[in-house]
Amino acid sequence: MNTVTIQCPHCHQGSIALEPRLLLQGAIFTCSLCGSGLSVANETSTQLLEQSLDKLEQIKQHAHAKPLM
Amino acid sequence: MADTSNGPALVSMAQQFTGLPMGSLIGGPLMAAAKANQQMALTQVDFLMKTCFTQASNTSGGKTDAKVYQPTMIEMQLTRGVITPGAKAGDPAVIQNINSTIKLPLLTILPLNSLAVDNVNVNFVMQVNSSYSEDHSDTSSESTHAEGSFDAKIGGFLWSVEVKGSVSHDSSSSTTNSTHYQKSNSATYTVDVHAGQLPLPPGVGVIIQAYTNNITPIEMPAQEKAA
Numbered sequence: 001m002n003t004v005t006i007q008c009p010h011c012h013q014g015s016i017a018l019e020p021r022l023l024l025q026g027a028i029f030t031c032s033l034c035g036s037g038l039s040v041a042n043e044t045s046t047q048l049l050e051q052s053l054d055k056l057e058q059i060k061q062h063a064h065a066k067p068l069m
Numbered sequence: 070m071a072d073t074s075n076g077p078a079l080v081s082m083a084q085q086f087t088g089l090p091m092g093s094l095i096g097g098p099l100m101a102a103a104k105a106n107q108q109m110a111l112t113q114v115d116f117l118m119k120t121c122f123t124q125a126s127n128t129s130g131g132k133t134d135a136k137v138y139q140p141t142m143i144e145m146q147l148t149r150g151v152i153t154p155g156a157k158a159g160d161p162a163v164i165q166n167i168n169s170t171i172k173l174p175l176l177t178i179l180p181l182n183s184l185a186v187d188n189v190n191v192n193f194v195m196q197v198n199s200s201y202s203e204d205h206s207d208t209s210s211e212s213t214h215a216e217g218s219f220d221a222k223i224g225g226f227l228w229s230v231e232v233k234g235s236v237s238h239d240s241s242s243s244t245t246n247s248t249h250y251q252k253s254n255s256a257t258y259t260v261d262v263h264a265g266q267l268p269l270p271p272g273v274g275v276i277i278q279a280y281t282n283n284i285t286p287i288e289m290p291a292q293e294k295a296a
Contacts, residue, residue: 002180007281009171010149020178034149041144041170048143049178052120056179059116 010036024050079199085254086195094193098260102186105264109184117273121176140280142172174280181273182266190261199252 002021008014014033023029024046028037040046122138147169152162269277 004178004180006173006177009147009173018178020180023178028148037146037148039146039148041146045143045145048141049175052175052179055116055120056181059112060184062112 008032008034008036009038010034020049020053024053079201079252082197082199085197089195094258095191098189098191098262102189102262106185109186109264113181113184117176117181121174121179140174140176143175143178145171145173147171174277177277177281181269181277183269184264185267186262187265187267188261188263190259192257192259192261194258195254195256197252197254200250202249204247204249 002019004018004020005015006018008016008031011031011034014031016029016031016036016038018029018038019027023040026039028039030037040049118138121141123141125137125139148166149169150164151167152164154160154162268274
């Protein structure tokens with residue numbers, strides 16, 4: 001699980017722990033303090049986030065698979 | 070211990086280890102790890118600059134500077150509950166969900182970690198064996214068996230002379246000499262490399278934190294009316 005924690009955009013005091021892959025599936029993540037929910041707004045942003053995650057995953061896979069010499 | 074003054078000389082241990090390219094054996098994997106780290110860092114920087122930022126042209130004073138990067142934003146929906154008091158006195162308060170659309174830097178959402186070689190183990194074991202042994206054994210056995218007999222007989226009128234003699238001699242000798250000389254080299258060279266995720270560099274963390282701290286919701290009037 002690659003969880004990312006950001007500051008709550010609403011209360012600026014709590015934090016919201018996001019799982020990017022679940023965001024793509026429409027999950028809503030809530031602030032631990034004020035309860036505000038955060039999700040991806042539209043399909044364009046979903047596609048952009050998905051492409052970025054896939055590219056990042058490719059880099060990580062490539063780094064682990066690449067021989068040293 | 071075997072006397073090697075006349076036998077072959079034992080292998081010189083110092084000479085065996087002198088010719089080893091220890092610089093390449095130890096420094097090679099370390100240099101390769103450093104090179105791999107550099108390549109991975111460049112790959113990640115390239116990913117950050119191309120994916121999380123968009124290059125925009127900044128025209129100032131009639132000159133166009135293309136080296137301006139703006140963060141790629143994705144639109145997120147922020148839902149928060151607002152307690153609205155009842156229209157009339159005594160009516161229960163109503164909790165309404167108000168949706169706002171905010172733009173979030175993509176950099177703050179991606180699970181970034183620095184990929185790097187964090188552990189390199191170089192093991193080199195070399196074993197040089199040299200042994201010399203000489204066994205010399207002489208086995209000599211000699212047996213002499215002599216047997217003599219003499220029988221003389223002298224006769225008279227009719228002469229009869231009889232002489233008998235017998236001599237026997239046995240001798241045996243054996244010598245065994247064995248020399249054993251053995252030398253062997255064996256070497257084991259093991260390089261163990263592990264790549265893992267390291268914490269982000271402080272500079273990248275500062276940038277992400279700055280973006281995170283400046284996330285401000287943008288009210289959408291149409292959704293406000295609908296709510």
